[in-house]
Amino acid sequence: MRRPPPAILLLLAILAGFVVMALAAPLLAPYDPLHQSLLARLRPPGTALRAGRFLLGTDDLGRDLLSRLIFGARASLAVAASSVAVSLATGSLLGLLSGWRRGWSEIVIMRLVDSMLSIPAILLAVLTVAVLGPGFVKLVLVLGLTRWPRYTRVAYAQTLQVAALPYIRAAEMAGCRPWRILLRHILPNIAGPLLVVATSEFGLMILFEAGLSFLGLGIQPPTPSWGSIMSAGRDYVARAWWLTVFPGAALFLLVLSVNLLGDWLRDRLDPRSATR
Amino acid sequence: MPRHIAGRVGQALVAAFGVLSIVFVVLHLSGDPTLLLVPPDASAAQIAELRHALGFDRPLLAQYLAYLGQLAHFDLGQSLVQRAPVAVILAARIPYTVELALAALAVAIGLGLPAGIAMAVWRGRPAARLLAVVVLAGQSLPTFWSGILLILLFGVTLGWLPTSGADSASSVILPAVALGLVTMAGFARMMRIAMLDELGRDYVAAARARGLSRGAAILRHVLRNAAIPVVTIAALEIGNLLAGAVIVETVFAWPGIGQLAMQSIAARDFLVVQAVVLFVSLVYIGMNLLADLAYAWIDPRIRRGP
Numbered sequence: 069m070r071r072p073p074p075a076i077l078l079l080l081a082i083l084a085g086f087v088v089m090a091l092a093a094p095l096l097a098p099y100d101p102l103h104q105s106l107l108a109r110l111r112p113p114g115t116a117l118r119a120g121r122f123l124l125g126t127d128d129l130g131r132d133l134l135s136r137l138i139f140g141a142r143a144s145l146a147v148a149a150s151s152v153a154v155s156l157a158t159g160s161l162l163g164l165l166s167g168w169r170r171g172w173s174e175i176v177i178m179r180l181v182d183s184m185l186s187i188p189a190i191l192l193a194v195l196t197v198a199v200l201g202p203g204f205v206k207l208v209l210v211l212g213l214t215r216w217p218r219y220t221r222v223a224y225a226q227t228l229q230v231a232a233l234p235y236i237r238a239a240e241m242a243g244c245r246p247w248r249i250l251l252r253h254i255l256p257n258i259a260g261p262l263l264v265v266a267t268s269e270f271g272l273m274i275l276f277e278a279g280l281s282f283l284g285l286g287i288q289p290p291t292p293s294w295g296s297i298m299s300a301g302r303d304y305v306a307r308a309w310w311l312t313v314f315p316g317a318a319l320f321l322l323v324l325s326v327n328l329l330g331d332w333l334r335d336r337l338d339p340r341s342a343t344r
Numbered sequence: 345m346p347r348h349i350a351g352r353v354g355q356a357l358v359a360a361f362g363v364l365s366i367v368f369v370v371l372h373l374s375g376d377p378t379l380l381l382v383p384p385d386a387s388a389a390q391i392a393e394l395r396h397a398l399g400f401d402r403p404l405l406a407q408y409l410a411y412l413g414q415l416a417h418f419d420l421g422q423s424l425v426q427r428a429p430v431a432v433i434l435a436a437r438i439p440y441t442v443e444l445a446l447a448a449l450a451v452a453i454g455l456g457l458p459a460g461i462a463m464a465v466w467r468g469r470p471a472a473r474l475l476a477v478v479v480l481a482g483q484s485l486p487t488f489w490s491g492i493l494l495i496l497l498f499g500v501t502l503g504w505l506p507t508s509g510a511d512s513a514s515s516v517i518l519p520a521v522a523l524g525l526v527t528m529a530g531f532a533r534m535m536r537i538a539m540l541d542e543l544g545r546d547y548v549a550a551a552r553a554r555g556l557s558r559g560a561a562i563l564r565h566v567l568r569n570a571a572i573p574v575v576t577i578a579a580l581e582i583g584n585l586l587a588g589a590v591i592v593e594t595v596f597a598w599p600g601i602g603q604l605a606m607q608s609i610a611a612r613d614f615l616v617v618q619a620v621v622l623f624v625s626l627v628y629i630g631m632n633l634l635a636d637l638a639y640a641w642i643d644p645r646i647r648r649g650p
Contacts, residue, residue: 182355183362186632187625188587191605195367195621198609199374275486279591282488283606298488302595305492306500313496316489324484331480 076332082325090141097135098123101292105130110308125310128300133310136292137318143281143293144322147207148273154212156219156266163223164250164258168231178224181217189214193276197285207286211273222265226258260337267330271323278319294319348640356633363625367618368411376400380614381424394424415622425613434601434619440510441600444523444593445585447516449578451524452531452585455482457574459528460535464543465562475532483529487588491522491595508597519596523588527581534577538570572642579635583628 072080089096099120108117108130115122124133166177184192196210230236231254239249280286281295289296294315301311371377378395386394395401399410414421420430459475466472498518499507506515542548543566551561586601593602601620608616 179358180362182359183366186359186363186629187366187621188583188628190590191587191621191624192366192370194590194605194609195617196370196373198617199370199380199614271484275484278486279488282486283591283594285609295488298492302492305496309496312489312492316486316492319486320481320484320489323486324481327480327484328477331476 072332076329079325079329079332082321083329086141086322086325087145089138090145093139093142097132097138099132099135101131101135101139102290103131110304112308113310124314125308127297127311128304128308133297133314136297137294137315140292140294140297140315141318141322143287143291144274144277144319147204147211147277147287148270150208151211151215151273151277152266152270154208155215155269156262158213159216159219160223160255160258160262162216163220164227164254166220167224167227168246168250168254174224177220181220184214184217189272190276190279193280194283194285197280202285202288204287207277207280211276215269215273218265218269219262222261223258226261227254230254230257264330264334264337267326267333271326271330274319274323274326349637352633352636356629359629360626363622363629364412364415365408367621367625368408371614371618372404372407377614380612383425383612420619420622421615423613423616425608425611426616430615430619433604433616434623437599437601437604438623440598441586441589441593441602444516444519444589444598444600445582447520448523448527448585448588449581451520452527452581453578455524456528456531457535459532460574461539461562461567463532463536464539467540479529479532482525485525487522487526487592488595490525491519491592494518494522495596510599515596515598519592519598522595523585523592526588527585530577530581530584531574534574535570538573539566542566542570573639576635576639576642579631579638580628582631583624586624586627 105126106129108115108122108126110128111117111122111126111130113123113125113133115125120132122132122134124137127133127136162177166174192214193210196214197207200206200210236249236253239253244253277286278293278295278298281293282299284296284299286295287293289300297315298312301308301315305312371380374380376395378391378398378400381398382391382394399407402410418431420434422428423430423433426433456479459479463472463475463479466475495507495518498505505518506512507518509515543562547565548561551565552558556564589598589600590602590605592598593600594606597603601623605617605620608614608620
């Protein structure tokens, strides 16, 4: 295996940085992200007060923005990773099933996929979260269960191809049970394309979490999330630019790194797309 | 061809039926949709009365059939909050979102097509790689961030453009740029692939052999052929633009259906939210169908079919 190019290593380092930030947030954050101080409201970056030095400034309740950003990485990555896991599992399973069983399950599942993909995802998520109410688990389930159809399409098409190969017939004749064929013999062979979808979905889910939190439907205050920090900062955009600029920059950097990695992964796994 | 059309129309109808069913299921996820339609301070008696009046105490299947029957008559119901037909409320906002979506489409095409052409023509050179990163950066931009940055720069700092509302003709510029930057990526990618497909064909070599320069061959022949698939994805991107409007309209206080959806969620006016979701999804399905049919009409190989 070739060593990845330096640019890819840099992207991986950025991504790892965000993961470390999320995992070690209590150790890295200089202050308690929930601690309010009315005397230190809306201070610009670099302000030094008796209460401490605020590298990225403070918000409208006098909370340290840097600490809130560091803790905000948790919301982003936890929601995105969990919802990708839910939709990857659900979508792959349904795709395997419809590609293997064919018949009615194929018709029902694939028509449902068409319908789901016709509803713009952000609207479906907004509607569902608004109906169910906010909360971490609900948010993950909503995102996970609205985003499975893309995986299903890929898993279905790949399963159709792989299931026709001689080694699957051989496994069948050797007496392999269907679920064992699906999970042990087909799934590993279609994992590459599913991984590519999962990477691009991961970037999208980070944007969705932030977007829903920005709209007030995601992670609820006072828990820090980049989206809700920006939503609060929007009211002070003329007086306190740092409240929207910094969280947005973190979000943009994270999503761009994930998307660039996803592109590279796709070209690696599917050389045709790179040479085109 | 008639078979192809009938098949596609049938597929679109099935998808539309699926959308209606999914929205019905989602609205019933909370257990009692009545609670989604009343102000938080409504009394238990009021809620019970309304539940009965709206038929939410009937069996689910009966409710489902009544819901489909209503929609079949284009009846979106009455908003209990605004005391007006939902269709009227929705119709008043649609022109704004259409204006925003078209302006954003112009931005996306204006930036995306040249980027795609350049990426294809400069293929393999560092400039093409840089452009690919720029295009992907556009796609990675959260619209609520780019929107606020645009407001900061052009509204607050420079004071050139209005930052919210739809009061003047130039109000649409900033939201359209924020929305268009995200959509640009789709056009750039599609144009690049279409150009690369065409550049490799024999007629290009023939044109070069006749003595045409590479630039002239691209301008005279390649662009025209490569444009065909790109025209059809423009129809698909309209659906994405309508959905993206939810966040952009909130940032810029643009009075379209996205803002309407968010206002209605805050006011617990879910029949209006439902109408917005149905409208956008059905437009998306319709555009998809149109794009497919247009593509088949343009390309005789699909038109005649096997």
